Amino acid sequence: MQALMMNSQLMISSILKHAERNFPDVEMVSVTVDNPRHRQNYKTFGKRCRLLVNVLESLGAKLGDRIGTLAWNDYRHMELYYAVSGSGMVCHTINPRLFPEQVAYIINHAENKILFVDILVMPLLEALKEHLAKVETVVVLSDRAHMPDSSLPNVLCYEELLEAQSDDYEWPEFDENTASGMCYTSGTTGNPKGVVYSHRSTVLHALAGALPDVTGASNMQTSLPVVPMFHVNAWGAPYAALMVGTKLVLPGPKMADGETLHDLITSEEVTVSSGVPTIWLALLDYLEANQKSVPSLERANVGGAACPRSIVERFREQHNCTVVQGWGMTETSPLGTIFGLKKGMEDLTTEEVTDLQCLQGRGVFGIEMCIVDENNEELPWDGVAFGALKVRGPWVAKGYYGLSDVPGAEGCPVDEKGWLQTGDVASITPDGYLQITDRTKDVIKSGGEWISSIEIENAAVNHADIAEAAVIGRYHPKWTERPLLIVVLQAGKSLSREDVLEFLNDKLHKMAMPDDVVFIGELPHTATGKINKLGLRKTFEDYQFPVE
Ligand code: ADP
Numbered sequence: 001m002q003a004l005m006m007n008s009q010l011m012i013s014s015i016l017k018h019a020e021r022n023f024p025d026v027e028m029v030s031v032t033v034d035n036p037r038h039r040q041n042y043k044t045f046g047k048r049c050r051l052l053v054n055v056l057e058s059l060g061a062k063l064g065d066r067i068g069t070l071a072w073n074d075y076r077h078m079e080l081y082y083a084v085s086g087s088g089m090v091c092h093t094i095n096p097r098l099f100p101e102q103v104a105y106i107i108n109h110a111e112n113k114i115l116f117v118d119i120l121v122m123p124l125l126e127a128l129k130e131h132l133a134k135v136e137t138v139v140v141l142s143d144r145a146h147m148p149d150s151s152l153p154n155v156l157c158y159e160e161l162l163e164a165q166s167d168d169y170e171w172p173e174f175d176e177n178t179a180s181g182m183c184y185t186s187g188t189t190g191n192p193k194g195v196v197y198s199h200r201s202t203v204l205h206a207l208a209g210a211l212p213d214v215t216g217a218s219n220m221q222t223s224l225p226v227v228p229m230f231h232v233n234a235w236g237a238p239y240a241a242l243m244v245g246t247k248l249v250l251p252g253p254k255m256a257d258g259e260t261l262h263d264l265i266t267s268e269e270v271t272v273s274s275g276v277p278t279i280w281l282a283l284l285d286y287l288e289a290n291q292k293s294v295p296s297l298e299r300a301n302v303g304g305a306a307c308p309r310s311i312v313e314r315f316r317e318q319h320n321c322t323v324v325q326g327w328g329m330t331e332t333s334p335l336g337t338i339f340g341l342k343k344g345m346e347d348l349t350t351e352e353v354t355d356l357q358c359l360q361g362r363g364v365f366g367i368e369m370c371i372v373d374e375n376n377e378e379l380p381w382d383g384v385a386f387g388a389l390k391v392r393g394p395w396v397a398k399g400y401y402g403l404s405d406v407p408g409a410e411g412c413p414v415d416e417k418g419w420l421q422t423g424d425v426a427s428i429t430p431d432g433y434l435q436i437t438d439r440t441k442d443v444i445k446s447g448g449e450w451i452s453s454i455e456i457e458n459a460a461v462n463h464a465d466i467a468e469a470a471v472i473g474r475y476h477p478k479w480t481e482r483p484l485l486i487v488v489l490q491a492g493k494s495l496s497r498e499d500v501l502e503f504l505n506d507k508l509h510k511m512a513m514p515d516d517v518v519f520i521g522e523l524p525h526t527a528t529g530k531i532n533k534l535g536l537r538k539t540f541e542d543y544q545f546p547v548e
Pocket of ligand 1: 185187231232302303304305306307325326327328329330331334360422423424436439445448
């Protein structure tokens with residue numbers, strides 16, 4: 001028997017319409033290059049989104065076109081999120097911090113004809129000019145007074161374009177499985193891969209994110225997403241906030257700047273903020289060095305990398321603020337798990353609660369997870385057994401843009417049984433707390449950005465005296481993880497750490513330069529002849545980088 005319920009499609013535009021009607025006066029505060037403290041409310045925001053759709057259509061953009069953004073967290077980027085997706089185009093957020101050749105690869109792979117670019121990112125685009133043959137129009141996110149000089153063809157001014165349009169526009173309803181957004185992940189080996197979100201996945205993800213035991217977003221809160229909007233949709237904050245009427249404070253390019261973050265938190269009375277551990281470290285150090293505090297901040301969400309215990313403790317002891325750790329991936333929109341205490345845990349000691357905060361959190365409804373052994377057999381949730389972590393659910397990717405989405409096929413991240421293979425290794429406690437213990441994917445995450453181990457290894461083995469090289473990520477107090485290069489020399493040769501670093505200096509980007517080089521007689525190998533990275537990470541478990 002069929003139900004007798006309306007089959008309304010889950011549309012991103014419905015979030016905007018809801019916010020405009022129910023929270024017209026709620027503010028969105030932004031830091032931009034052309035205005036250190038821009039303010040507008042959700043009513044004005046809705047109007048400007050409609051102006052922007054008319055701009056997009058006047059530029060010739062069509063349904064399904066991937067519209068590229070290279071921008072920080074601010075109101076104009078928010079307008080792009082809603083106008084592009086809401087009108088049936090695909091909002092393709094691009095990380096300007098990637099290596100320039102990766103940025104060019106991503107723009108070309110997604111076939112972006114129109115790019116919306118922050119003033120500060122223009123020099124990067126100028127440098128890539130020769131490699132962006134398919135880009136027809138560049139819109140600078142600025143008013144006329146701040147427009148930079150540019151040698152690029154067809155560079156337009158965002159505010160001028162908006163001024164020339166009317167806000168007459170009706171948001172269309174269409175199939176909720178239509179692509180709404182796109183974000184490339186470089187957390188895989190090989191070229192970056194495009195994850196394509198739908199209206200349905202985005203709305204469901206935002207609904208789950210707004211649950212009380214998840215992010216606890218509400219009309220009473222003021223949220224400062226420090227996680228970039230080019231990084232998995234700022235973990236869903238731009239959608240969840242408008243769904244429940246949270247005031248948004250957007251830091252623009254000032255993301256790792258302790259002074260600006262402190263200023264925004266105190267003056268706007270921010271109650272909740274989200275970011276990677278490196279950001280929190282910068283803020284805590286700034287506050288400590290300047291004897292400042294953040295009394296309004298109740299909660300700091302942390303994810304993207306394991307949260308060091310010191311961050312949990314310093315936030316609690318110095319600022320009476322709770323750290324809430326979550327785990328996720330670009331492929332999981334990203335919400336997968338999040339910290340929360342269970343009923344019955346009220347009597348835990350502070351130390352015991354801290355232990356739980358340092359785990360990666362519990363499953364959120366909508367995400368199923370399991371851990372499996374090398375024979376793909378499911379392992380128990382006993383806090384001891386560990387294996388490959390797999391997840392599935394309505395906001396988990398089933399394939400990458402331009403690659404096969406047939407489960408088990410080459411290039412598809414989903415196995416034959418329909419689970420996304422995360423590339424993380426984990427255990428799960430009987431209470432359902434996830435603990436990431438290792439990674440099978442051969443990448444390093446430094447300050448929230450990926451570094452490819454293979455790129456460093458390939459550069460190192462080009463040295464005539466190096467027989468074999470392996471790179472693993474090791475704990476670093478500031479960056480969470482940094483590359484350690486492990487080298488086997490050719491018989492009878494000798495090299496110093498400095499020799500190797502000097503050799504690599506002009507072959508690698510600064511971020512990818514190993515922090516240290518160690519020499520060993522032999523590297524461990526797996527049965528199939530690959531370097532056994534898990535074994536190496538075990539050998540170098542207690543390794544510490546030299547203090548700078
Ligand atoms: P994001 O950085 O937004 O989480 P990415 O796709 O760039 O998304 O990275 C996902 C990967 O980051 C995960 O597969 C995992 O390796 C790592 N990661 C994310 N959150 C955590 C966490 N809380 N603890 C440890 N590792 C994490």
